[in-house]
Amino acid sequence: MKYYLGIDLGGTNIAAGVVDENYNIVARHSIPTGAHRSFEEIVADMARAAKEVAEKAGLPLSAFTSLGVGSPSCINPKTGLLTFANNMGWRNVPIIEELKKHIDLPVLVYNDADCAALGEALAGAAKGYQNVLMITLGTGVGGGMILDGRIFKGADGAGFEPGHTVIVYDGVMCTCGKKGCLESYGSATGLINQTKVAMQAHPQSLMHEFCGHDLSKVDGRTAFESAKQGDKAAQDVVDQYISYVAVGIGNLSTVLRPEIVIVGGGICNQKECLLDPLNEKLQDYVFGASDIGAPEAVAATLGNDAGIIGAALLEKCME
Ligand SMILES: [Zn+2]
Incomplete structure (x- = not known):
């Protein structure tokens, strides 16, 4: 049996795992990132977590042929530097070089x-597919694209920021400084804003009851749950929100033609209310859908494990 070693580096936790060749996580070890600390301290802890998880799996480090890392940024292949990790405050840091001071394995780093x-x-949900678009609807909108079985990287490793494709000309200001990004409309944050606007326009809506008449308690479920109970204003919010997401996924699918679209993030728990109407709307926004079809959107199945498994298996997609 071959084993793979991976780390999912998040702003909150350093999650390390050992993955077997059937893609099962056989050991895991998680420690707080302590994102306020220095780059060197965090990297030393990453190496420590990798060694500890190997030990938990009962394997020597020599059993592995690489350490894969998923990080909230990307490596510029020209400079070998991790370009920008916002939540860590890192800019152009030599993460591979620093990791190698602590651990004697080839290191591969990709965007988380x-x-x-x-x-x-x-x-997970796209097992067996070679062309996979993944979109995560969370606080922001993130995603990755597997093209012909490999991670799409683009120039300087900086490719694929689906959340920052513009879907509304001169639209809402995004955190990235541009206007009208998919992230501003399709994220949970966007949905919450849309919900609040509708609540202010519809004082009788069930949405007010759902959040205890407290606008600060509105979350990603407020509109979905109220719509399920037949509230018209809530249903309008849900319809409009899904349309924004469908435009974003439809554009990306028209360009990249994935076989399947994985939708991740908390909102994907709304299976019938989100994915069924989303798949219907994709028929309108994917080029040639009536003749050649549109990729089906399905919910992610691995949760946080996807990042660990993908990081550990990075060496496999380099083969
Ligand atoms: Zn943006």
Whole structure:
């Protein structure tokens, strides 16, 4: 049996795992990132977590042929530097060089959303597919694209930021400084804003009851749950929100032609209310859908494990 070693580096936790060749996580070890600390301290802890998880799996480090890391940024292949990790405050840091001071293995680093997409493509909802688009609807909108079985990287490894494709000309200001990004409309944050606007226009809506008449308690479920109970204003919010998501996924699918679209993030728990209407709307937004079809959107199945599995298996998609 061959084993793979991976780390999913998040703003909150450093999650390390050992993955077997059937893509099962056989050991895991998680420690707080302590994102306020220095780059060197965090990297030393990453190496420590990798060694500890190997030990938990009962394997020597020599049993592995690489350490894969999913990080909230990307490596510029020209400079070998991790370019930008917002939640860590890192800019152009030599993460591979620093890791190698602590651990004697080849190190591969990719964007964490790309690693999650790879994990879902190898072992999750897109198992068996070679062309997979993954979109995560969370606080922001992230995603990864597997093209012909490999992670799509683009120039300087900086490719694939689906959340920052513009879907509304001169639209809502995005956190990235542009206007009208998919992230501003399709994220949970966007949905919450849309819900609040509708609540202010519809004082009788069930949505007010659902959040205890407290606008600060509105979350990603408020509109969905109220719509399920037949509230018209809530249903309008849900319809409009799904349309925004469908435009974003429809554009990406028209360009990249994935075989399947994985939708991740908390909102994907709304299976019937989100995915069924989303698949219907994709028929309108994917080029040639009536003749050649549109890719089916399905919910991610691996949760946080996708990032660990994808990171661990990075060496496999380099073969
Ligand atoms: Zn943006």
